[in-house]
Amino acid sequence: MDAAQNIAHEIQHDLESDGEQFLTFILAGEEYGVDILRVQEIKGWDSVTPIPNTPEYIRGVINLRGTIVPIIDLRRRFQLEAVEYGPMTVVIVLRVENPDGGKSRVMGLVVDAVSDVYNVPEGAIKAAPDFGSVVDVNFVQGLATLEDVMVIMLDIDRLLNADELSAVEHII
Amino acid sequence: MSIDMEQFKVTFVEESLEGLDIMESVLLDMHPGAADAEAIDNIFRAAHSIKGGAATFGLGDIANFTHVVETLLDEVRNGDRDITQDAIVLFLSSVDCIREMLSADQNGEAVDHAHIEQIKAGLDKMLGSKQESEPDSSVSDTAASTVTKENGWKIIFKPFPGMLRTGNDVVRMFRELAGLGDFSAVVDVENLPPLVDMDPEEAYLNWHITLNGEIEKSQISEIFEWVEDDCELEILPLVDSNTEIVAANSNEMDEITEEGTPVDLQVASPPLERRAEEDRRQESDRRQPARKASSPESSSIRVGIDKVDDLINMVGELVITQSMLSQLGEDFDMGRVERLNDGLSELERNTRELQESVMRIRMLPISFAFNRFPRMVHDLSAKLDKKIELTMSGEQTELDKTVMEKIGDPLVHLVRNSIDHGIETPEARKAAGKPETGVVNLNAYHQGGNIIIEINDDGAGLNYEKILAKAIERGLVGENEDLPEEKVYELLFEPGFSTADVVSDVSGRGVGMDVVKRNIMALGGRVDVKSVPGEGSTFTIRLPLTLAILDGQLVRVGDNTYIIPLVSIVESLLVDQKNVNEIAGKAEVYQLRSDYLPIIRLYEVFGVEPDRRSLDDGLLVVVEGDSKKGGLLVDELLGQQQVVIKSLETNFRRVEGLSGATILGDGTVALIVDVAGVVRLSREDERCSNNQIVAA
Structure with a gap:
């Protein structure tokens, strides 16, 4: 087998076994992952326009090239200790699908820092254990160990549709 | 053909609806006996393009139905038939019928076949005996449809000279x-002129085509659908696949049909199968638009x-x-700073004009909403x-398309009311002189930034006493309350309020006027x-010209900039503590x-940190929303500007007290205050705090 064939074979192998790619980010020392196909862009933290009468974790809205996009502080969402935003603080802009078949929405997540992009082979994601009522694992898609680090895979559709963000819509 | 026809279907439906509107308005202007040739031509053209389109998109029901209408119109056009009142009524109901079929197809609903058949029967009856030779009669012969399939067809195709010019x-x-079966054609060059005299754009050739194979007649006629008016076409079954090519001699043709009674029956079989096929096709069509219906925002707009x-x-x-x-x-x-300023003001002018013309694209003349009324009246x-x-x-007054779509129903309701309650019977009118x-x-x-629509009738007017009595009866007003006239008339818009003595199917159920008011309020x-x-009486509707842009007053509260719609601001003032x-x-x-x-x-x-909490010398913006007034305490008035409304709901959700957001010149987002919502919120706050006090 010559070199070229070798490489081609390797690429083929990669493509077949890759499963999915995940973008990971750091939040309070833990690494979380989201499906990279959902990520629209990553931008630095900039000031937002706060929205009255919304939960504290909704920091406000920004102007993303002419559309109004809400920004959610994931630390506050997970009831972690809030920190000052620094130069590493980034906003990951994500596309959130509506499980009811409605329109998809664009939202921004404030996280401590962006970490890496991993290829996660199929089957590497294990279901999260049940923590009872201590932690709501509804929005955890599973856990995966990648290069000796445990990554918590988030189901952003569940996370960002589950609560406040859409609750009012249903009432109306 | 492998072109995806679905993409053209929306246009077809739109055009057909337009065509139907034309037919309707022309028919309404028509008087029995005096058929204006141009008017008939107009209707005929509209019907013809609907028929052609419907056939192309496989909407056989519509095509067949329209065909009958067209045949009848053709007779009128040729002067073979007078246009009577009955005919006008029949044509009008056919227009409704076609519209119904179109919308049923689009929304994936079932069609009321009985109703269609009834109107079709009426049309057929009017057409009379001439209709008998049409394939319709053969449908009744379907009993013998079990006869084996045709094994071939003979087609005699003689294009008229101009056929090629229509793009066929x-x-x-x-x-x-050839795709249907074993194809062979014999060309007849008899009419071909010498080369010098030949016009290359004309059709001179005739063909005798033999097509072998199990083919339905409908498949063949579908191919010739577009040219059937531009050629002489005969499609004859081959009695025996071995038969020699039969010359297109009319005598012989008669012979064939006479001899071959079974042939006739075989011709009869295809329609039944075709129907079944169409039903299936319609079913699948139906499923598709049903999904599409959930995304109405993809509608298109026609721009002059x-x-x-x-x-x-x-x-x-x-x-x-x-x-x-x-x-x-x-x-x-720095010497050129003046030129820079000139350039910038030029840019400002360009931008403003551009903005205005872009907004004009969304503007349609209100005749789109008015057009339905002549028919209704x-x-x-x-x-x-x-x-x-x-x-x-x-x-010709122009109005934003979105506003137009939403104002249609309230207008219909108000006009119905004027006709039903307002205008009296001829006798009563005579008695009243x-x-x-x-x-x-x-x-x-247009008036200011608003469009005003007035619905005015010269009828009996509203009955002040009757409305007041009804209101007292329903407990909306106290017995001895003294109400000004306008307030009494406003009661008409209360839910469930009706003064009609008898509930008719036109109005009087008391549902509606409140909906009318709510819809209009929803549009601002x-x-x-x-x-x-x-x-x-006169009903006056006042609407903003567009929903996309609003004149706003920028106000500052602490670090936040909010926009208050200028229309809801009554005045702004400095607080005088003694008041x-x-x-x-x-x-x-x-x-x-007072x-x-x-x-x-x-x-x-809004739960934000202000510059000042004391009322003394504070700025109060007096606003009115939902006919309730209030004074909003703000830190500073910034300026007035037009803002483009961006929805918060696109990516987030509705927020009480806000009607949307906009992007300011510096790229930051400012929130637009929903005045009525804020007034409501402030009351709830008070109620909450009162409750807390009670609870404590």
């Missing part, structure tokens, strides 16, 4: 025929070419200004035995009533001339 391609048609030209001109000017400015910027010194006056004339003015024919007038005009407009007993009163030590009111306004501290409602 014989080669393509033959290729499609002049508007597009305007836009192009303006973009041209913008480009010139831009290049001027960039040239100026390349080597700039025509039908209703016949039903109620009243004589009513409808006059319309200002039909008025002309027998009542007049309903629709008028539209309002509706007023004026009425003079015995002389009639502030506290009620029960909690609710603050401000005395403004009015008392609740003071709403915007920072409290």
